[in-house]
Amino acid sequence: MELRTDKLRSVIESLLFVARKPLPPEEILKALNEHMADITETEVTAQLEELVQGYESRGINIVKVAGGYLMGTNPANADQVHNLLHAKVQTTLTPQALEVLAIIAYKQPVTRAELERIRGVNSDGPVDTLLGKKLIQELGRSEAVGRPYLYGTTTEFLRHFGLRDLAGLPPLPVTPEEQDAVFKSALHE
DSSP states (O other), X not given: OHHHHHHHHHHHHHHHHHOSSOBOHHHHHHHHGXXXXXXXXXXXXXXXXXHHHHTTTSSEEEEXXXXXXXXXXXXXXXXXXXXHHTOOOSOOOOHHHHHHHHHHHHHOSBOHHHHHHHHSSXXXXXXXXXXXXXXXXXXXXXXXXXXXXXXXXXXXXXXXXXXXXXXXXXXXXXXXXXXXXXHHHHTTO
């Protein structure tokens, strides 16, 4: 039994190492194929959780993010990793794109017309930018007149902002006074 557990853990580590996106347990289970056909999703999840704990204080971490598990460097070592790779910021967003992204994140699914009603200005540019960076996606079409596209966030959005799911978003202010205070601080007024 211990040999089987060791082999499963080894395979899961290999899959996480080569994966370029968070792997959910069911995707790992599919990758096991006929070589380990008697493994259950519960066993895979248990091994994933053990790996998360086992890698907790090491240079490599396994984290649960965007509905799956991902292997990456320990955030405490970010400066040294940056120095080695001379990493550039991969995604820079204008204040307008961030504003549109926030509206979509909190109100999804949302149409361009709803975005423009909330913002008071045309949102075509920021929406196109966010689609290009794969932070938002078309979720389908609304039943409204003209059947406009509905937009929502992607797993790349969750990964980029280090969120497990949308419940990890900070709560919105409730009162108009709190909202004004947040907007003023965000605008540095």
